[in-house]
Amino acid sequence: MPARSVAESVQPRAKSNQPRPVRDGVGLGLAVGVSGLAFGAAAVSSGLTVWQACALSLLAFTGASQFALAGVIASGGSLLAGAASALLLGSRNTLYGLRLAGVLRPRGPVRLFAALGVIDETTAVALAQPDPVSARKGFWATFCCIYLTWNITTLAGALGAGRIGSPEAFGLDVVGPAAFLALIWPRLKAGRTERLVAVGGAAIALCTTQVLPIGVPVILAAVAALAAALARPTGQQKDAA
Amino acid sequence: MTAAWIAVLGTAAGCYLLKLAGLTVPQRVLASPRVRRFAELVPVALLAALSAVQTATSGHSIALDPARLGGMAAALLALLLRAPFLVVIVAAAGTAAALHALGVT
Numbered sequence: 344m345p346a347r348s349v350a351e352s353v354q355p356r357a358k359s360n361q362p363r364p365v366r367d368g369v370g371l372g373l374a375v376g377v378s379g380l381a382f383g384a385a386a387v388s389s390g391l392t393v394w395q396a397c398a399l400s401l402l403a404f405t406g407a408s409q410f411a412l413a414g415v416i417a418s419g420g421s422l423l424a425g426a427a428s429a430l431l432l433g434s435r436n437t438l439y440g441l442r443l444a445g446v447l448r449p450r451g452p453v454r455l456f457a458a459l460g461v462i463d464e465t466t467a468v469a470l471a472q473p474d475p476v477s478a479r480k481g482f483w484a485t486f487c488c489i490y491l492t493w494n495i496t497t498l499a500g501a502l503g504a505g506r507i508g509s510p511e512a513f514g515l516d517v518v519g520p521a522a523f524l525a526l527i528w529p530r531l532k533a534g535r536t537e538r539l540v541a542v543g544g545a546a547i548a549l550c551t552t553q554v555l556p557i558g559v560p561v562i563l564a565a566v567a568a569l570a571a572a573l574a575r576p577t578g579q580q581k582d583a584a
Numbered sequence: 585m586t587a588a589w590i591a592v593l594g595t596a597a598g599c600y601l602l603k604l605a606g607l608t609v610p611q612r613v614l615a616s617p618r619v620r621r622f623a624e625l626v627p628v629a630l631l632a633a634l635s636a637v638q639t640a641t642s643g644h645s646i647a648l649d650p651a652r653l654g655g656m657a658a659a660l661l662a663l664l665l666r667a668p669f670l671v672v673i674v675a676a677a678g679t680a681a682a683l684h685a686l687g688v689t
Contacts, residue, residue, distance in 0.1 A: 381673050395592045402596035405603075407627055412595050414634045419643055422591035426598070432630055433599040435623045440606015449607060458604035511684055514677030516638075517655035521676035523635035524656070528663050530628050537628050544629030545636035552641050564633030568625035576618040 364481030367468045372488025378522070379493040382409055383500025385519045388510035389417030393501040400497040404490065405462050407526060408433040411561075414519045420558025428561050439466040446470070446478045460486030536571050543567035650688045655680030 379400060386396035391413060399409045408429035415425035440461045446469055449457040460482065469482040510516050530537045544564035551560040639656050641647055658679035662672040 378669050378673075381670070391588060391592070395588060398589075398592050399596060402593070403599040405599050407631060408595065408599050411630065411634060412591065414638055416588075416591075418638055418641065422587055426591050426595045428630060428634070429595045430598045430602065432627055433602045435627060436599070436603045437606040438620060438623045440603055441609070442606075444607045447607070454607055455604070458607050459600060461603040461606060511651070512681060514651075514655055514680030514682075514684065517652055517659070517676045517680045518673055520635040520638040520652075520656060521659035521673050522669075523631040523638075524659055525663060525669050525672045527628050527631045527635075537625070540625050540628045541632035544633040548633035548637050549640060549646065552637060552646065553644050557643065561630060561633045561637060564629045565626055566629075568622055568629040571625050572618050572622035576616075576621050 364468065364472050364477040365484040367471070368465075368481050368484030368486075369488045372464075372485055372492055378406070379496030380500035380503075381518050381522050382406065382413070382493075383497040383502070384504035384515055385410060385417070385500075385522065386413040386497075387501045387504040388515045388518070389413040391416065393498070393505055396501040397494065397498055400494045403429070403433075404459055404493070405433055405436060406493075410519060410522055410526075414523070415558040415561060417516075417519060418557060420561075421556060424556065424558025424562060428558065431562065431565055435463075436461050439463070442466060443469060443482065446475055447482060457482075457486075460490070462489070464489055536575060540567045540571045543570070651680045651683035654683045654688070 382400065383393075383396050386399065386409070387393060391399075396413075399412065403409055411428040411432050412425040415428050416422065440458065443457075443461060443466060447457055465482050465485045468485045469478040472478040472481050504510070504515060507513055507515070527537075527541060531541055544567040547567060548560040548564045551563055555563070635656075639652055642649075655676040659672050659676035662675040667675065
């Protein structure tokens, strides 16, 4: 799901003192949820069924990981490599959860449900609020709104792509790669380290494509992130985006 | 159950548990700046790699398909012009489809 709209929607509000957690959440949810269309189309073009695309959006509910699984399958990689890429990408949600735990303080069954909603956008909205009450409202409003739109649009995108014979004829084969580029764009603008990591990751994957099993080069690209993190662990401290 | 379903449900379960772990484990466990920085940078590395592989490879070989490259160039241009997410996607797909229709392969 696009981090660009997170930054654009949340940052101006964070500067004002008037908390508007629900408006932030719903606005962001409507804007981001629509990109489920792209996921549904990419998933079905990659060979997943409509129901598998929907199951991912309902249960995994984290855009980048879902796109990654579909992407690795689309390029002919093994299901295991696809799942491993998805889980590596999903690991950032663990860090979001750590940040949110102190704000949301969820207990019992609520925590099990809240966990599903720990993603880029809910974290961005919650942490942009000035007080815990607004943060909780923002989290739940964003979660509910994105969950609804993301799942409805996944179904619509999957059904639409499923009726198309040749994905290439409609340019659907570039939906995935273009979505990835758009997803990391705000980070590429954020700093030189991010750009180096992106170029390094892409180079590692392209150079090893001919010798490693399909899907594995993408996982190996994480080495670029590891090297950068070990070399300059502090970097710039950004909350969610 | 097919292998694809196992991968889908396994991915879903794993992604959920990663989220739940963040809400559950003590705050200090993952507080190291290196771990934090790694988690910030992993999406950049993996998504850049995925984008490159899907744009410029086919199976085990480098494959430069003009329609795909044109689509990605359109996406890049749209991003430079600060277009919103869906406009970027539509620009990429539309350009690739047009090049494909024109027989540029």
